[in-house]
Amino acid sequence: MRPFPLSAYLIVAIFGFIIATTVTGALIAILSRRIIRSVAGLALCSLGLAGLYYFLNSPFLALMEILIYVGAVCVTIIFGVMLSETDEPEPQDKLGRERWWAAVAALVSVAIFWGLAHTSLYGAWPVTGAPETDGSVQTIGVSLLTTYSLPFELISLVLMVAILGALTLARGGRDKS
Amino acid sequence: MNLSHLPDQPAIYFLLAAFLLAVGVFGLIRRRTFIGMLISGELIFAAAGLNFMTVNRFMAPDPAVGQVVVLFIMGLAAAEVAITLSIIIAVYRNYRSIHSKELSELKG
Numbered sequence: 001m002r003p004f005p006l007s008a009y010l011i012v013a014i015f016g017f018i019i020a021t022t023v024t025g026a027l028i029a030i031l032s033r034r035i036i037r038s039v040a041g042l043a044l045c046s047l048g049l050a051g052l053y054y055f056l057n058s059p060f061l062a063l064m065e066i067l068i069y070v071g072a073v074c075v076t077i078i079f080g081v082m083l084s085e086t087d088e089p090e091p092q093d094k095l096g097r098e099r100w101w102a103a104v105a106a107l108v109s110v111a112i113f114w115g116l117a118h119t120s121l122y123g124a125w126p127v128t129g130a131p132e133t134d135g136s137v138q139t140i141g142v143s144l145l146t147t148y149s150l151p152f153e154l155i156s157l158v159l160m161v162a163i164l165g166a167l168t169l170a171r172g173g174r175d176k177s
Numbered sequence: 178m179n180l181s182h183l184p185d186q187p188a189i190y191f192l193l194a195a196f197l198l199a200v201g202v203f204g205l206i207r208r209r210t211f212i213g214m215l216i217s218g219e220l221i222f223a224a225a226g227l228n229f230m231t232v233n234r235f236m237a238p239d240p241a242v243g244q245v246v247v248l249f250i251m252g253l254a255a256a257e258v259a260i261t262l263s264i265i266i267a268v269y270r271n272y273r274s275i276h277s278k279e280l281s282e283l284k285g
Contacts, residue, residue, distance in 0.1 A: 011184065012183050019193060023196065026197055026201075029200075029204070030200055030216075035210065038216050042220070045197075046223070049226070052230075053227075055184045056233075057240065058240075061247055061248070064248065068255055069219075069251075072255060073219065073254065073255060077215065077216065080212055080262040084212075084266065084269035084275050101206070101207070102207055106203060108206060109202045112202055113195050113196060113198075116195035116198065116199075117192055117195050120188055121188055125236060127236070131237075131239065132238050133240060133241055134240070135239075135244065139240075140244050140248075143242070143245055151249060155249055155252045155253070159252060159255070161256075162255075162256035162257075162259050163259060166263035169260070170263035172267055
């Protein structure tokens with residue numbers, strides 16, 4: 001069977017588009033002054049990450065990323081935005097502490113990026129042979145219920161405690177008295 | 178260098194995860210509202226998940242392990258978001274503001 005013409009270039013183009021989506025989403029998420037736009041940037045970044053998970057041989061995680069991040073986390077943050085007034089305040093002193101603080105933040109993040117990039121480009125990463133399992137959804141399910149059954153149960157406990165704690169915290173101060 | 182092997186290079190994914198982590202730390206320092214800081218924290222979680230999946234894809238003998246770990250990370254991130262938003266709402270009800278500078282009762 002002949003492959004689709006130019007399919008290799010098409011795959012590279014899609015890969016580049018996904019990377020651009022992730023980077024753009026992350027930049028929108030931290031740089032925009034309106035909070036609702038940065039939530040939209042987080043959703044865009046999650047869509048890009050889902051594509052990256054797809055390229056990393058895990059369509060299941062791509063689906064979960066869209067379902068949990070875009071479908072649940074972003075919608076919950078939007079509820080939080082609607083319940084409180086959230087826009088970034090205008091910087092009062094343009095040349096004062098704000099600029100200094102931004103410079104410190106940029107310096108820290110550039111240092112982190114430089115160190116990690118150096119490690120990932122020149123580090124001695126081991127090369128392994130053929131994978132032992134196929135990493136399919138069935139394998140994930142079996143290992144969740146055998147090898148990782150204790151963390152699985154603990155995650156469910158954490159989620160339940162988080163739900164109860166969220167209800168208790170958000171309910172405080174709403175009494176009639 | 179053949180371009181068609183580009184999606185099979187682990188360095189690209191590592192660089193992207195490092196970029197997400199750096200952007201998240203930048204936002205965490207720079208943002209002045211709690212929801213902005215929460216979004217930056219989510220970016221850091223995403224960086225961790227991407228890193229796990231990259232190592233899982235290219236270097237781990239069992240490809241199911243990384244996917245399970247990333248599922249756990251997503252669950253913890255969802256729990257974190259729920260707790261943080263309820264704290265934000267409680268703080269907003271008490272202070273009428275969620276800007277991190279205004280939440281102080283003592284002067285100084």
